[in-house]
Amino acid sequence: MAPILSVRDVSRRFQGLTALNGVSLDVEESSIVGVIGPNGAGKTTLFNLLTGFYKPTSGEIWFRGSRVDGLPLHRIAAAGISRTFQNIRLFSNMTAIENVLVGQHLHLQTNIATAVLGLPATTNAEQHAVEVAVAHLRFAGLGGRENELARNLAYGEQRRLEIARAIALRPKLILLDEPTAGMNPGESDAMIGLIRRLRDELGVTVILIEHQMRVVMGVCEYITVLDHGEVIAMGTPTEVQNDQRVIEAYLGTGHLKSGAAE
Amino acid sequence: MPGWRQHLPRPLTSAPYREALARFRETPAGANVFRFGPYALMPVLGAAAALAPTFFGTRMTFLIILVALYVLLRISDSLIGVAILALTLALLPTDMNSFEQNIMFNVALFTLLGIGLNVVVGYAGLLDLGFVAFFAVGAYLYALITAPDAGASEWAQTWDVGLTFWAVLPMALVLAALIGVLLGIPVLRLRGDYLAIVTLGFGEIIRILLTTEDYYTGGPRGMFLLPKPPFFGRELDTAYELYLVVLVLALIAVFAAERIRNSRVGRAWEAIREDEDVASAMGIDTTVYKLLAFAMGAAIGGVGGVVIAAKQGSVFPPDFSLEISINVLAVVIIGGMGNVRGILLGALLVIGLPDVLRDFSINFWAIHLDNIGQDYRLVIFGAALVAVMVLRPEGFLPSKRRVAEFREADLLQEEMAT
Ligand SMILES: Nc1ncnc2c1ncn2[C@@H]1O[C@H](COP(=O)(O)OP(=O)(O)O)[C@@H](O)[C@H]1O
Numbered sequence: 001m002a003p004i005l006s007v008r009d010v011s012r013r014f015q016g017l018t019a020l021n022g023v024s025l026d027v028e029e030s031s032i033v034g035v036i037g038p039n040g041a042g043k044t045t046l047f048n049l050l051t052g053f054y055k056p057t058s059g060e061i062w063f064r065g066s067r068v069d070g071l072p073l074h075r076i077a078a079a080g081i082s083r084t085f086q087n088i089r090l091f092s093n094m095t096a097i098e099n100v101l102v103g104q105h106l107h108l109q110t111n112i113a114t115a116v117l118g119l120p121a122t123t124n125a126e127q128h129a130v131e132v133a134v135a136h137l138r139f140a141g142l143g144g145r146e147n148e149l150a151r152n153l154a155y156g157e158q159r160r161l162e163i164a165r166a167i168a169l170r171p172k173l174i175l176l177d178e179p180t181a182g183m184n185p186g187e188s189d190a191m192i193g194l195i196r197r198l199r200d201e202l203g204v205t206v207i208l209i210e211h212q213m214r215v216v217m218g219v220c221e222y223i224t225v226l227d228h229g230e231v232i233a234m235g236t237p238t239e240v241q242n243d244q245r246v247i248e249a250y251l252g253t254g255h256l257k258s259g260a261a262e
Numbered sequence: 263m264p265g266w267r268q269h270l271p272r273p274l275t276s277a278p279y280r281e282a283l284a285r286f287r288e289t290p291a292g293a294n295v296f297r298f299g300p301y302a303l304m305p306v307l308g309a310a311a312a313l314a315p316t317f318f319g320t321r322m323t324f325l326i327i328l329v330a331l332y333v334l335l336r337i338s339d340s341l342i343g344v345a346i347l348a349l350t351l352a353l354l355p356t357d358m359n360s361f362e363q364n365i366m367f368n369v370a371l372f373t374l375l376g377i378g379l380n381v382v383v384g385y386a387g388l389l390d391l392g393f394v395a396f397f398a399v400g401a402y403l404y405a406l407i408t409a410p411d412a413g414a415s416e417w418a419q420t421w422d423v424g425l426t427f428w429a430v431l432p433m434a435l436v437l438a439a440l441i442g443v444l445l446g447i448p449v450l451r452l453r454g455d456y457l458a459i460v461t462l463g464f465g466e467i468i469r470i471l472l473t474t475e476d477y478y479t480g481g482p483r484g485m486f487l488l489p490k491p492p493f494f495g496r497e498l499d500t501a502y503e504l505y506l507v508v509l510v511l512a513l514i515a516v517f518a519a520e521r522i523r524n525s526r527v528g529r530a531w532e533a534i535r536e537d538e539d540v541a542s543a544m545g546i547d548t549t550v551y552k553l554l555a556f557a558m559g560a561a562i563g564g565v566g567g568v569v570i571a572a573k574q575g576s577v578f579p580p581d582f583s584l585e586i587s588i589n590v591l592a593v594v595i596i597g598g599m600g601n602v603r604g605i606l607l608g609a610l611l612v613i614g615l616p617d618v619l620r621d622f623s624i625n626f627w628a629i630h631l632d633n634i635g636q637d638y639r640l641v642i643f644g645a646a647l648v649a650v651m652v653l654r655p656e657g658f659l660p661s662k663r664r665v666a667e668f669r670e671a672d673l674l675q676e677e678m679a680t
């Protein structure tokens with residue numbers, strides 16, 4: 001079966017700095033893939049390229065049979081890729097449910113004219129959208145928090161709201177940038193559960209950037225390791241863990257060891 | 263940073279009072295006061311407004327209206343509240359002389375314009391300093407295609423179109439919206455300050471075009487002898503009648519703006535204002551939605567222009583100066599950005615109050631300052647604006663979110679100071 005996502009020899013330079021250098025990567029549909037690597041390795045840059053925040057300096061990105069690199073952000077979203085952010089970027093002065101409703105934008109039809117007319121069809125569609133949004137919030141464990149301003153949610157809740165908003169797009173591929181950053185072990189476990197359910201219940205393909213080895217090893221079926229903008233290893237969690245170059249890349253950072261020991 | 267501000271007197275809406283009010287609201291008696299208070303207030307307001315001119319003169323009447331409206335707008339959210347409010351506003355000026363009615367007309371007109379600009383600035387977060395351009399488009403369109411003998415415009419004399427007010431209204435709406443889109447296409451790539459400067463330039467360009475394109479516009483000699491709106495065989499020609507026309511248009515605009523705001527479109531605008539890139543990553547075509555906001559704001563501005571042309575019976579380029587854009591923006595900001603109800607209050611304060619202050623004088627013991635209102639009203643007004651922005655930077659009736667945003671900014675400043 002053809003991969004759902006295919007990154008082909010992609011590079012991205014910022015002025016003098018090469019953040020990504022000739023990265024290639026295939027992702028199978030309905031898999032959970034981890035991207036790991038030391039800080040500054042280029043992981044977030046890869047996500048920014050996949051979602052259109054940045055354009056590649058060279059290389060191609062193919063998603064479900066069509067080329068998506070260079071498309072504007074909203075076209076990539078429409079193609080079926082959505083994401084969360086390492087530094088949470090919610091619409092902080094909107095409520096939780098409004099955040100999710102914004103995520104449904106592509107699946108709603110109301111325009112200025114129908115909004116002003118307020119015909120029953122429009123009202124019903126809006127009502128339905130709200131029900132769907134409530135379901136998405138419940139899915140992410142945020143039931144009952146609908147009308148809270150995003151900014152007033154607890155940190156872990158904000159991370160989950162980003163996921164609720166991302167699934168509201170009904171994506172085929174979801175990119176999670178350090179979803180457990182700053183979480184305690186209990187919260188991380190809940191997050192692992194949520195990530196699995198994204199794939200198992202919603203059938204979404206997941207790519208995940210993660211620092212906690214416990215999470216990576218626990219949830220990812222396949223791992224790509226980046227270092228200094230290059231892929232230094234790929235494979236199953238056990239293969240990667242025992243890869244000499246990976247161990248070297250992590251030497252001194254202590255991440256792999258301490259993470260695994262947690 | 264918080265230092266000196268702490269020593270200013272606390273406005274009635276500051277936290278301790280608000281909390282006391284909230285506690286009162288939770289008691290059974292308090293709940294009833296809040297539920298029925300607004301409706302009980304209406305007859306009181308009506309009576310006060312009806313009697314006030316006899317006892318106090320215009321200035322006090324106006325202040326009473328202002329205070330009552332403020333209270334009413336703060337606590338009433340319901341449709342009935344809005345209906346009563348509209349009715350009160352419609353009936354209020356019947357007792358006024360024509361000078362006062364003209365003030366009320368201006369208040370209503372700037373409410374309408376404020377609702378338009380608020381879509382652009384308050385909803386979509388695009389700072390537009392050239393709003394007067396669309397106002398001018400509506401006004402000149404009216405002058406060009408209604409007047410049998412439109413002053414110095416050769417074009418109008420040649421073609422002599424002669425449409426009526428009611429036909430021009432929708433045409434101005436569409437034309438202004440189109441021009442809004444045309445302006446938007448090149449400038450919406452810009453963000454923040456740059457957008458403000460370019461729109462400012464656009465407003466000026468339109469005004470200059472009105473002066474130089476005298477084949478069409480009559481140049482500095484303008485266009486005049488414009489007809490009044492026909493209405494069942496007669497013409498609406500008093501300030502009060504035209505005030506009612508604007509009031510109805512403003513009501514329609516409020517209604518449309520609120521519905522759009524609470525729809526998918528309004529959410530998209532709000533998302534763009536919050537974080538444009540993320541909004542885009544949610545599938546929102548930000549260019550299209552920014553253009554929509556621009557077009558809708560412009561459309562309402564164009565409608566306002568038609569009304570002012572009909573009211574004045576003439577149009578001249580200086581009528582469409584930067585000052586109009588600034589005043590509309592002040593209405594939106596003072597009233598409370600993003601909030602439609604606040605705009606009415608903003609218009610009363612920014613447009614009404616300076617005129618009402620015209621005949622203000624102080625005669626107290628040895629102090630006799632006649633007409634300080636006339637001579638210094640703009641100074642007083644400017645000082646009042648500064649005071650408002652210092653004490654209530656979020657405006658008088660902000661949307662809840664705006665309050666939150668300003669709190670956030672304050673907290674950040676405090677954090678940075680420590
Ligand atoms: N917009 C940008 N401009 C300049 N340099 C950038 C930009 N984005 C990322 N970089 C640089 O690219 C490198 C990779 O960053 P990033 O992808 O954020 O790493 P990480 O793997 O920690 O997510 C870093 O050196 C970073 O400073």
Ligand SMILES: [Mg+2]
Nearest residue numbers: 043044045086
């Ligand atoms: Mg990163």
